[in-house]
Amino acid sequence: MVTQKPSCVVLGGGGFIGTNLCRRLSASGHRVRAFGRRRLFPDDLRDIDWIEGDFTDTAATCAAIESFDVVYHLVHATMPQAADLDMIGDVQKNVVPTLALLDHCRKAGVKRVVFSSSGGTIYGKAAQIPTPETAPTDPICAYGISKLAIEKYLALFRHLHGLDFRVLRITNPYGPYQVALKNQGVIAALIARALREEPVEIWGDGSVVRDFVFVEDVVDALVVAANDTGCERVFNIGSGQGRSLRDIIAAIERQMGRKLDLRWKPGRPLDVPVSVVAVSRAAETLGWVPRTGFETGLERTIAWAKATLS
């Protein structure tokens, strides 16, 4: 796309994936700015240009992206469970400000928007496992519907105004800088509770299968998505492999050498039984593959948690 490294602004740059992405972009010589409500780990972003603001504050968001080549849109202001309880709030906090953002991107001459969509919710109860990007998109949670709507608006802005974009449908990311907030990030939650010797609530019977992808692999994909010149614009980003929650629990107990104190709760209607995505399109088009094996990723995550949270 450009020979010089593109300048990047990361909306949601203080969050889990955002912190990892900003550090990588900065280390590899990009001009980087992070924008968001808060930094989970301010010390680890101390070298990054930081603008504090709310994504629903259109003026603040638009000011933050001015003069940047690539806009990473990693914000989702609501969590899956909360979105189902307040669908209008979910639309107002995510879809509406994204429309304002896209309109400003085209006016500001942004070269590309890279959006983090949801590989785990956008397909709903998929008939095909692993699920390719061409599968029907029938979310069974409001969070997935607003992600889907934003994907469609991205395509529309390209059609109407030539604003380029890439969508990464990321599955269940885990790794350093993930904290267990508001029921997202089961691996982070399990490790943190194990370290603190606290009980953990688990929804369902542990049989749900998820596609856990290490955050460094997600960052690899975000970086290549900014520079990709292929014709595809929507990519699944996952490990391509399913692991049940019981497997995850067993692996964490094994690596940490202790038993987790589990409290089983009834399953939630927004949880699909199986979510595993096919990642061959990203391999073929972006040259991206998930490089980190699960045991290795888990080891690094536990090491980070021990060093940071203990």
Next chain:
Amino acid sequence: MVTQKPSCVVLGGGGFIGTNLCRRLSASGHRVRAFGRRRLFPDDLRDIDWIEGDFTDTAATCAAIESFDVVYHLVHATMPQAADLDMIGDVQKNVVPTLALLDHCRKAGVKRVVFSSSGGTIYGKAAQIPTPETAPTDPICAYGISKLAIEKYLALFRHLHGLDFRVLRITNPYGPYQVALKNQGVIAALIARALREEPVEIWGDGSVVRDFVFVEDVVDALVVAANDTGCERVFNIGSGQGRSLRDIIAAIERQMGRKLDLRWKPGRPLDVPVSVVAVSRAAETLGWVPRTGFETGLERTIAWAKATLS
């Protein structure tokens, strides 16, 4: 669904399709109420319980649906061209009030919501013509995206709360009670201008192909959709046949025995070149088929226009 005829409230009941539907439901013995901003033809709805209100006024809409079995949601507060110019307004006027409506429907014990979606915009530039319901949904206009989002929320309300629904993806309806407002309804516009001997603006070169369906056939589908007990919930409702705008112009000129005064304008980016839907699912599941041939439908439409507009 019920042995007694279900009581029906028609949101958007004063509009083109709504007027036709209310008259049919009333004539066949249903308890009917119409709700909307205005009645295009108040005299023709004089026997129908009418409540004037704006769909974005949640309290008014919710009050109107109380105690009805079936809610027909025929409202779309924005026209395709306007929606592209104000996508946030389109979301605020259509998606957000629909979410409030659905929440009230489940609380009020509504048995079914029947929603008029858009067969002409929801698929975008379809690879498969005629386009089946299973085709990818990639709208190239904001109007199509909000229709799609509403379809997804309907499925979600059923999943979470058991609220039943049917979606009819209606193509280009034409017939009595259609008036040429804000660039919708090309057949109505052509006939009205011909009667008034006024010039007509045509976007593009007349090669665009559309699936025109007679409104009485649409009403047939809306009526059976309220009672259907099958497993499918999304149906294309069209003629299943494509006609170019040039063909339409020629047919009108032939039937009216006069030449139209056409003013050709550049094509619009929201117009897909071809839109024709496959209607076999509706035939198999609903037992619905489009009964009215194009020449017959056009004849009735012209007769109505002559009697009403002259």
